[in-house]
Amino acid sequence: FMAKLGTGLSRSSSRLTTGLAVFGRRKLDDDTLEELEDLLISSDLGAKVAMRVAGNLAKERFDKEITEDEIRLALAEEITDVMRPREKVVDFSDGPRPRIVMFVGVNGSGKTTTIGKIASKLKEQGAKALLVAGDTFRAAAIEQLTVWGERADIPVMSKPIGSDAAGLVYEAIEKAKAEDLDLVLIDTAGRLQNKSELMSELEKIVRVTRKLDPDAPHDVILVLDATVGQNALSQVEAFRNTAGVTGLVMTKLDGTAKGGVLVAIAEAHDLPIHFIGIGEKAEDLRPFSAEAFSKALVG
Numbered sequence: 001f002m003a004k005l006g007t008g009l010s011r012s013s014s015r016l017t018t019g020l021a022v023f024g025r026r027k028l029d030d031d032t033l034e035e036l037e038d039l040l041i042s043s044d045l046g047a048k049v050a051m052r053v054a055g056n057l058a059k060e061r062f063d064k065e066i067t068e069d070e071i072r073l074a075l076a077e078e079i080t081d082v083m084r085p086r087e088k089v090v091d092f093s094d095g096p097r098p099r100i101v102m103f104v105g106v107n108g109s110g111k112t113t114t115i116g117k118i119a120s121k122l123k124e125q126g127a128k129a130l131l132v133a134g135d136t137f138r139a140a141a142i143e144q145l146t147v148w149g150e151r152a153d154i155p156v157m158s159k160p161i162g163s164d165a166a167g168l169v170y171e172a173i174e175k176a177k178a179e180d181l182d183l184v185l186i187d188t189a190g191r192l193q194n195k196s197e198l199m200s201e202l203e204k205i206v207r208v209t210r211k212l213d214p215d216a217p218h219d220v221i222l223v224l225d226a227t228v229g230q231n232a233l234s235q236v237e238a239f240r241n242t243a244g245v246t247g248l249v250m251t252k253l254d255g256t257a258k259g260g261v262l263v264a265i266a267e268a269h270d271l272p273i274h275f276i277g278i279g280e281k282a283e284d285l286r287p288f289s290a291e292a293f294s295k296a297l298v299g
């Protein structure tokens with residue numbers, strides 16, 4: 001499946017909002033319930049949530065008239081209930097020192113950008129951070145992180161392309177300890193061409209951080225691109241198994257994709273959702289809010 005990761009188009013987009021509009025006012029019979037379930041599943045919300053929404057509506061209103069607005073309201077409530085336990089704003093300037101935060105995810109998901117945004121915020125808060133260009137495979141990734149570092153006036157540690165990422169991470173943590181820094185934010189590779197190589201590299205980085213701090217990495221944040229639709233669910237599974245993901249960020253929610261798959265992820269995985277990305281600039285990062293998310297999704 002890895003070959004397919006990241007290639008999906010914007011699927012959950014506004015399909016749900018326009019799909020709901022079709023319901024207008026009608027009798028809540030088996031056909032209507034089935035149509036609603038199909039719509040929710042095709043919007044990536046997952047079969048469980050779809051069946052629960054339909055089941056709850058049927059319990060209260062079966063064979064009675066229902067309006068599109070009532071369906072929207074019931075759906076928004078259900079989604080908020082699923083997402084609420086996943087709301088967890090994280091304060092990176094708190095906790096162990098140095099706090100070691102690793103960012104994982106497939107290429108193009110928005111890892112480097114998210115690190116840049118978080119670093120800019122931390123700088124404003126006065127935290128002393130070090131950025132590590134751990135995607136040593138792509139010159140563009142190293143350059144991009146360097147630009148973010150320069151912009152936020154935060155040091156970036158990098159090595160020439162092709163260098164051993166785990167070695168770089170080791171040196172970075174040693175430096176952070178020696179200089180008594182608050183945080184180490186580590187970018188990692190996300191190439192899909194070779195899944196086992198990528199995963200063993202991530203495992204190696206995790207092992208190296210543990211050598212210097214048995215509790216590290218303190219955070220492993222999986223960055224997901226909202227526009228890949230259903231593929232995001234398999235990305236969570238793949239990265240959770242190898243890298244021990246502790247939290248999620250979903251990017252590109254500023255476009256047509258509304259991230260319906262995040263509902264299926266929240267249903268299946270007990271993982272906090274820390275932030276959402278809503279653009280390419282430093283300020284385009286928001287703490288995840290269950291209510292705001294479900295409102296945007298349902299329309």
Ligand code: GDP
Nearest residue numbers: 107108109110111112113251252277278279280
């Ligand atoms: P990486 O390969 O995972 O490090 O991904 P990048 O950080 O390089 O991001 C890939 C592309 O997505 C870049 O062009 C970013 O500017 C863009 N991007 C990242 N986050 C967002 C977001 O929240 N919204 C939008 N519209 N673009 C984003």
